[in-house]
Amino acid sequence: MDQSPLQGSFLRKHHTKKDIANVEDPFDAPTYNIPEKPVTFVEGASYSVIILAGLGVAAAAGYAVFKELIFQPKEYKIYSKALKRIQDDGQVRVRIGSPITGYGQESRNRAARQRIPHRVWTDEDGVEHVEVNFYIRGPHGHGKVFSEMFKGPSDSEWKFTYLIVEIRAPSPAQLILESYIPTYNANK
Numbered sequence: 001m002d003q004s005p006l007q008g009s010f011l012r013k014h015h016t017k018k019d020i021a022n023v024e025d026p027f028d029a030p031t032y033n034i035p036e037k038p039v040t041f042v043e044g045a046s047y048s049v050i051i052l053a054g055l056g057v058a059a060a061a062g063y064a065v066f067k068e069l070i071f072q073p074k075e076y077k078i079y080s081k082a083l084k085r086i087q088d089d090g091q092v093r094v095r096i097g098s099p100i101t102g103y104g105q106e107s108r109n110r111a112a113r114q115r116i117p118h119r120v121w122t123d124e125d126g127v128e129h130v131e132v133n134f135y136i137r138g139p140h141g142h143g144k145v146f147s148e149m150f151k152g153p154s155d156s157e158w159k160f161t162y163l164i165v166e167i168r169a170p171s172p173a174q175l176i177l178e179s180y181i182p183t184y185n186a187n188k
Contacts (some may be wrong), residue, residue, distance in 0.1 A: 074128075079102065085177060086165060091175055096137070133146055146166070
């Protein structure tokens with residue numbers, strides 16, 4: 001059989017393309033042979049419950065972080081107001097000096113110093129009270145602060161029930177900076 005040179009090159013190209021097209025990818029072959037098992041309703045529902053539970057835990061953690069970072073807790077508001085009132089008081093500045101710093105507990109532990117001991121409660125009239133105790137320090141001395149504030153029912157502002165500064169050094173003294181005695185209502 002006699003072929004022209006043009007026919008020979010055509011046949012070679014045609015066979016080459018055909019050979020390449022017939023070669024199967026060795027990585028695809030095993031996946032075609034695996035039978036796909038249908039997912040039952042119970043199995044699908046259990047996966048959905050697990051995913052929803054995970055999202056719920058993530059949402060709760062996100063809310064806790066958001067609340068702690070964005071909204072200042074009540075006890076820290078009370079601490080800030082009491083410390084500001086003490087820093088502005090001339091009697092305290094004369095006794096322990098200025099600047100005055102406040103901290104939670106007498107400890108070398110940083111976390112303990114940042115934690116403010118407090119107590120939150122609501123009285124029988126539905127008024128919310130917050131009590132905080134913390135330490136203060138100035139260049140010439142130190143002391144302890146006892147403070148309680150309540151949220152006024154009419155204006156929803158925090159007001160001092162009492163603010164007592166107990167100076168421990170250089171000379172012991174007790175200063176009552178704020179004292180509130182509520183009016184007695186005989187109609188109750």
